[in-house]
Amino acid sequence: MPDQESQTAAAIDPIDSSRAQFVRWFRDVAxxxxxxxxxxxxxxxxxxxxxxxxxxxxxxxxxxxxxxxxxxxxxxxxxxxxxxxxxxxxxxxxxxxxxxxxxxxxxxxxxxxxxxxxxxxxxxxxxxxxxxxxxxxxxxxxxxxxxxxxxxxxxxxxxxxxxxxxxxxxxxxxxxxxxxxxxxxxxxxxxxxxxxxxxxxxxxxxxxxxxxxxxxxxxxxxxxxxxxxxxxxxxxxxxxxxxxxxxxxxxxxxxxxxxxxxxxxxxxxxxxxxxxxxxxxxxxxxxxxxxxxxxxxxxxEEMLDDLRPATIEDVGAIVQLIEPLEADGTLVKRGRGRIERDIERFSVAEHDGVIFGCAALYPYADDSMAEMACLTVNPEWQGGGEADKLLRHMESRARAQGISRLFVLTTRTAHWFVKRGFVPARLEDLPRERQASYDRNRNSLIFIKKI
Structure with a gap:
């Protein structure tokens, strides 16, 4: 009987995978x-x-x-x-x-x-x-x-x-x-x-x-x-x-x-x-x-990949991008209401009218620091350097505000940030306001980069 069950599962799995792939494709082209x-x-x-x-x-x-x-x-x-x-x-x-x-x-x-x-x-x-x-x-x-x-x-x-x-x-x-x-x-x-x-x-x-x-x-x-x-x-x-x-x-x-x-x-x-x-x-x-x-x-006339500040019309696209990462614990859950309130802090990456990436910048001016959060690129469009472009855009946006150090909190992408010049840091290295809101249950790693 176990062999029969495993054979049945093997027969079903490809079908489920095919269905999931079809749904994902259909949503992507919508x-x-x-x-x-x-x-x-x-x-x-x-x-x-x-x-x-x-x-x-x-x-x-x-x-x-x-x-x-x-x-x-x-x-x-x-x-x-x-x-x-x-x-x-x-x-x-x-x-x-x-x-x-x-x-x-x-x-x-x-x-x-x-x-x-x-x-x-x-x-x-x-x-x-x-x-x-x-x-x-x-x-x-x-x-x-x-x-x-x-x-x-x-x-x-x-x-x-x-x-x-x-x-x-x-x-x-x-x-x-x-x-x-x-x-x-x-x-x-x-x-x-x-x-x-x-x-x-x-x-x-x-x-x-x-x-x-x-x-x-x-x-x-x-x-x-x-x-x-x-x-x-x-x-x-x-x-x-x-x-x-x-x-x-x-x-x-x-x-x-x-x-x-x-x-x-x-x-x-x-x-x-x-x-x-x-x-x-x-x-x-x-x-x-x-x-x-x-x-x-x-x-x-000009290249279609565009990095720009987000507007209230972009909220739905941002929610769609980050929800899967919130569900698996990669990102902190924010909810649509918070994104709407913080929309001026977000930038989006857009191609041919379709938003495929986003990131947010939270400055702490007194400390000349800023947190970069929600750095996300649609999985279908990863591997082409889009996340690096977003990072450079956010660094430029931070420098324009007089920020000299950028920090991130992450649970799963530490290696990616280290390869791009971020160095490990302690909770005490963050602005006091951010230390107070640090979620110890997530136990996120902290990385800082001088920009």
Whole structure:
């Protein structure tokens, strides 16, 4: 019987663990769901994604974003499909300065390719297969003449014929469609006021649409994994100034530089965030949107990790952060009321609107000392140096108040503080007021650091 019981327990434990993991994940993504509901995302992808067979997976992820209240504008490319059409018809593809020279036969190929891809995308959004993310979905896909174009013209003697540039985006029409729950699909074709058709670059159209709509995000789902740092790792977040410096240095591969240039321009013109996400990674868009570090490269005007004084609106997030540590005895129980009273003593670490860390500073001015308390970082975001950033922030805040020594009381994290310059101290080393409130039942260790 004991063996049978142990086997039963072994069978149940993984299920319980899986359930707990699911609940924890769902709670972690909830702030992003709240933050992005009603916001506009412009998602752009080239014909390479369609050619690689990744369209259905992307559409399923986009349908989920739509169900969560994100307003979607999709922009597709068709470069490889146009090249295939030209090759079948025995027409050479012509390029100059990276732009296709679109003569009359090439324009017909562009129309055919765009029409085929548009139908494939509409069909993918129409599927409601059981046991897939599309089950029960009813998503309207709207296309139309939302883009007014003009010819590129003749540059250095080269006539680009029917190759065009975006003149205007009908932002009001796009907003009307997305506000009523439709997904807008833009093909890489635009029309002049005289009815002439022009072949447009997907990247330029997506950037223009994101800027016109003041989109929250411009997401390029690309064949490139993103910008790599000196160690070959994906640089998950880049300030626009740094992105421009990388482009000026000329050390990026052509594809990455091409997308990064458009991402940087979008951010410069007011788009909150622009992303480069690899289509080779299944679920890449969801991972980029709903996880702290993402999986591609995000370009922002300024870095999104922000350390700032807490406000009364942050109380709920702080309570959520510290409650698990209060429950296991790592932190002293404070309660929501005390946090509200002491809110001006707290600082929070915030990323993309989500608070993932906090700390509090209690000064004892007469002794030129201060206590740092409640130093907490969400477990999902630990290991990236976030706690060290919080510590440095609190040290800076203390110095600004004329504090020369910072002390902490801890029962479980002594080693972490010692590694960061704190030294063991006695109760008698603390300010008299703090000595009087010391909880001898907790028997906390005391550490002090000169700052």
């Amino acid at each position: 702030p992003y769901v709240h933050a992005f509901r009603g916001k506009t995302f412009v998602v752009a992808f080239g014909g390479e994604l369609v050619q690689a067979g990744a369209l259905n997976a992307l559409v399923q992820d986009l349908s989920l974003l739509n169900a969560l209240g994100v307003r979607l504008v999709l922009v597709h490319g068709s470069r490889p499909q146009v090249n295939d059409q030209l090759r079948i018809k025995g027409i050479p593809a012509q390029f100059d300065r990276g732009l296709r020279i679109t003569d009359a036969p090439a324009l017909e190929c562009a129309k055919e390719a765009a029409g085929e891809i548009r139908l494939d995308i509409e069909a993918a959004f129409s599927q409601g297969l059981p046991n897939t993310p599309m089950q029960g979905s009813h998503i309207r896909v709207v296309s139309g003449n939302f883009v007014t174009a003009r010819p590129v013209g003749i540059i250095d003697g080269v006539d680009y014929r029917h190759t065009g540039q975006v003149r205007k985006i009908d932002a009001d029409a796009l907003r009307f469609a997305t506000e009523h729950g439709s997904v807008v699909l833009l093909s890489p074709l635009g029309f002049s006021p005289t009815g002439e058709a022009f072949n447009l670059a997907m990247e330029e159209m997506a950037t223009a649409a994101a800027v016109a709509l003041k989109a929250e995000k411009l997401i390029f789902v690309t064949e490139t994994p993103g910008v790599r740092d000196a160690d070959g790792n994906i640089d998950t977040e880049i300030a626009r100034y740094d992105a421009d410096a990388l482009l000026a240095a000329g050390q990026l591969d052509d594809d990455t530089a091409f997308y990064l240039r458009h991402a940087s321009r979008a951010v410069k013109l007011g788009v909150a965030r622009a992303h480069l996400v690899p289509f080779s990674l299944d679920g890449g868009v969801l991972l980029e949107v709903f996880t702290h570090d993402g999986v591609g490269t995000m370009v922002v």
